[in-house]
Amino acid sequence: MKKQFFLIMTILISSLMHSQDSLSHKNEKAKIFGVSPSKKTKNVNGVLLKYYDEIDNEITPKKVNGLGLGFNGLGIFFPVLLLVNIGSINSWEINNADFEDLPKKMNTINGMQLAIINMEPTVTNGFELSLSSNISAPSVINGVSVSPLYNFHHTTNGVTISTFANVSKKCRGLQVALINVCKDSKGLQIGFWNENGKRKLPLINWNFKSKKEKL
Template identity: 95%
Template sequence: MKKQLFLIMAILISSLVHSQDSLSHKNEEAKIFGVSPSKKTKNVNGVLLKYYDEIDNEITPKKVNGLGLGFNGLGIFFPVLLLVNIGSINSWEISNADFEDLPKKMNTINGMQLSIINMEPTVTNGFELSLSSNINAPSVINGVSVSPLYNFHHTTNGVTVSTFANVSKKCRGLQVALINVCKDSKGLQIGFWNENEKRKLPIINWNFKTKKDKS
């Protein structure tokens, strides 16, 4: 009798643990449609709608295979503030110099990102179209980034095109804008004014040698 009771209890405990694991697994399953900010949204195979941006130390990293949409209203005001400093090259550099290293917690978008502004650390593998680009958050684009105003990235691998300025700490590929700034470049810059680690030139600038780290 005792053996039977022990066996029944063992089965019940095992079932309970399995149920909890199953529930946890379901919470981790990818959604077709997700919203952010939300702690329940982590993996999306479809569309992610982001109506506001989380602070870096509070961010819940999200992985999106599909389309990321960002509608943070703050992005409407930033272009005006940045336009005031368009004549100062040093100001563009400072905007990007705050981020020496990429954070461990970053969103990943495999596909397309369309946004007014992005203020969360994000890696985009594919295509990015943004009004005010990435402000106050280090970001990476592996592909093509287009903005009617500005492009700000920590790292760019591919092509960045904007009207006024492209600013990156590290770039591999092509920058096209009125002003292009990159301090660790390997590729071409085409615009009214171009800066890389080697020189400052109008119209076209280039560097095809990898920057050596100082020991």
């Protein structure tokens, strides 16, 4: 009995020491300042300066605890192009059949994301502010997303606020904009025109039942 007790204690102590070594190793790798795209940057406890990572190019997923800053210059032109084509808003939707497997390949920002435009596959847990959020990339916002122009996400859990349009495939929460479009919506939409999987209405729209079919 004593031998078994000492054996268990030895295993537990060894496991704890290994865990501490692993944590120390991870902390050593974390940077205060990182850049994206970069295969060397993985964990950042501070600021990530990002330009354009693509899943198709096998990006190295990055975890940021702090601030993500995006300076993609294309963001200056996209809002104008989208404003001209606002009549075809249904074609703006991001549609990824295999989206369930994508988040683990995406960058994760725990904190705040500030960008002219975000064209990187990103999961943001916190607050997001940009001129045109997440265009041409699957993305998730768990928190609040604000844009003076447009908000584009695959999945939104929380609140999205913009002037012209909020477009998502899956929504859980509140959308506020001139035009709100979400095929799988569970929550409220407030705007001049609102569309969800159940109905299309001006001013206010709602749905509190989850969509049963798989996206």
